Amino acid sequence: MTANASANASPRRTTLYDWHIANGGKMVEFAGYEMPIQYPSGIMTEHLHTREHAGLFDVSHMGQIVLRGSEAVAALEKHVPSDVQSLKPGQMRYSTLLNEWGGVIDDLIIVRPDTGYDLWVIVNASRKEHDLAIIRGKLPSNLIELVNRDLIALQGPHATHVIRALADNDVVEKLGFMNSTWTKMSGIPVLLMRSGYTGEDGFEISVDPQSTETLVSILMQDTDVKPIGLGARDTLRLEAGLCLYGHELNEKTTPVEAGLKWVVNKARLSEGEFAGASILESELLNLPERSRVGIMVDDKAPAREGTEIQNTKGEKVGEVTSGGFSPTLQKPIAMGYVDKHLAVNGTRLQLIVRGRPLPARIVPLPFVPHRYINKGKMP
Secondary structure, three states: OEOOOOOOOOOEEOOOHHHHHHOOOEEEEEOOEEEEEEOOOOHHHHHHHHHHOEEEEEOOOOEEEEEOOHHHHHHHHOOOOOOOOOOOOOEEEEEEEEOOOOOEEEEEEEEOOOOOOOEEEEEOHHHHHHHHHHHHOOOOHHHEEEOOOEEEEEEOOOHHHHHHHHEOOOHHHHOOOOEEEEEEEOOEEEEEEOOOOOOOOEEEEEEOHHHHHHHHHHHOOOOOEEEOOHHHHHHHHHHOOOOOEOOOEOOOOOOOOOOOHHHOOHHHHHHOOOOOHHHHHHHHHHOOOEEEEEEEEOOOOOOOOOOEEEOOOOOEEEEEEEEEEEOOOOEEEEEEEEEHHHOOOOOEEEEEEOOEEEEEEEEOOOOOOOOOOOOOOOO
């Protein structure tokens, strides 16, 4: 969800740093942490393994913020356009933290656990301290806390079978997409969330750092499970048409421009009680000046972030925010922002790659269909 690096001089390490090294992880600095970009099998193999089996990701660099009590929940609602109060125990909701101009400070997952804390908020690594300060405002310190927890993701069509064998009380059968529960996996207490960042069915697991390596070792005993680095995580989320903070999202981009207007609750918008409400209301009525689109490149060369987007007359109409080669589709794909009058599926464009115009066209997102699982549709 984020690509912005931390300003810290020395990168931090997650609990699994030594485990990554032992498994051949190639470490790079990402969002202020030393993280595995890939393992010996390579990004392409890791990507396809996740699509076909189950990929294990260390995403412990992400922040986990606990909010206690109605006062803290109300403080969060001042900065997000979604309805937080209506979340029922166990439900989760994707939303955006906004500034007064409607720009995205961060994108986040809001969880109302089925027991315990009032809210559990998953935020991006490079933004967590900033987010905490904004939400905290004048709240008493005991109502909001950045907790020391690790986060492990298991993604792919076989993730369900792996989790089902380890979790207590048949919880997998009860969890649909964007639902969560406190449970135990092989006796280890976890917050189990049916969610992820790949477009595949999968789970994210919040666990105490003292138990992280034990849990990962247990998960890895299943031959369907392989470790996956950040390189494949990025190609997977690009195919799924999901935003990455610092690329598709930033403080000068609104959720409406980003194609995330569904995070804006209409009742809360009419009340105008959250940051940037008037800006978003205007954009929803009149359309923003630019829109995020999916782009299929009719060439073999990928278009990377920052690539100029032109219309067929050679006039600049936008810029690529994320791009690369799709392992699933076996062709280059990209996302970017273009002028609103061009944001129509089928519109012909050209992308300027190494000084050469490449033919391209706008296509629907996602590039690869999502395979989320709702209740009653378990494999």
